[in-house]
Amino acid sequence: xxxxxxxxxxxxxxxTNKKSLxxxxxxxxxxxxxxxxxxxxxxxxxxxxSLEERxxxxxxxxxxxxxxxxxxxxxxxxxxxxxxxxALYLCASSLGLAGGGPGGEQFFGPGTRxxxx
Amino acid sequence: KNQxxxxxxxxxxxxxxxxxxxxxxxxxxFSNLRWYKQDTGRGPVSLTIMTFSxxxxxxxxxxxxxxxxxxxxxxxxxASQLSDxxxxxxxxxxxxxxxxxxxxxxxxxxxx
Numbered sequence: 329x330x331x332x333x334x335x336x337x338x339x340x341x342x343x344t345n346k347k348s349l350x351x352x353x354x355x356x357x358x359x360x361x362x363x364x365x366x367x368x369x370x371x372x373x374x375x376x377x378s379l380e381e382r383x384x385x386x387x388x389x390x391x392x393x394x395x396x397x398x399x400x401x402x403x404x405x406x407x408x409x410x411x412x413x414x415a416l417y418l419c420a421s422s423l424g425l426a427g428g429g430p431g432g433e434q435f436f437g438p439g440t441r442x443x444x445x
Numbered sequence: 446k447n448q449x450x451x452x453x454x455x456x457x458x459x460x461x462x463x464x465x466x467x468x469x470x471x472x473x474x475f476s477n478l479r480w481y482k483q484d485t486g487r488g489p490v491s492l493t494i495m496t497f498s499x500x501x502x503x504x505x506x507x508x509x510x511x512x513x514x515x516x517x518x519x520x521x522x523x524a525s526q527l528s529d530x531x532x533x534x535x536x537x538x539x540x541x542x543x544x545x546x547x548x549x550x551x552x553x554x555x556x557x
Contacts, residue, residue, distance in 0.1 A: 330488065330490065368549060370449070370547035371534070373545055419488075420488070432538075435491075436490070437488050438487050
């Protein structure tokens, strides 16, 4: 195990539903990330938090809303999603921001497989 | 156009054989280049991290090389095992910003 857990592991939701993804890290890290992984595409960075402050938002639609209440927990709130949002959503954490060289090594959770009907 | 291209897209090899995966990138300048292994249904796990000044880094049967002049990296797997079956992802981290450049990965299948 990497020390990063995600729940639920699988989620099926309709386009009108509201759901939340949860990520928790037990590594004492200060930075946390949300990624989207679609088939045959590179991982897409969605949000970056450092010390609970959002430092990056890569033009993600507003139907995705992140929340970082403390440095150990990260949520992704979902509402009125589209079928093309179906993907594997990965959470990661690092001691410092990942652009800072090897000290920013990221540890990934197992992901939540999201299906939007 | 993606700034990190990996080849081949997929590969099947016999158990015990060696293989080499390629990563070509255009990101410049960059801080470090990483190789990750992602098992089916799991998140990526770091295999190697190389700074821009390093040429090679090993982790057990995995050896990564980096040629900053040609902007190429390779991951060599020695004496493959069934458990090596996974997707291998190359990631290039620039010096500034939080935008990481991921390849689409090479899917490796090791068969008995």
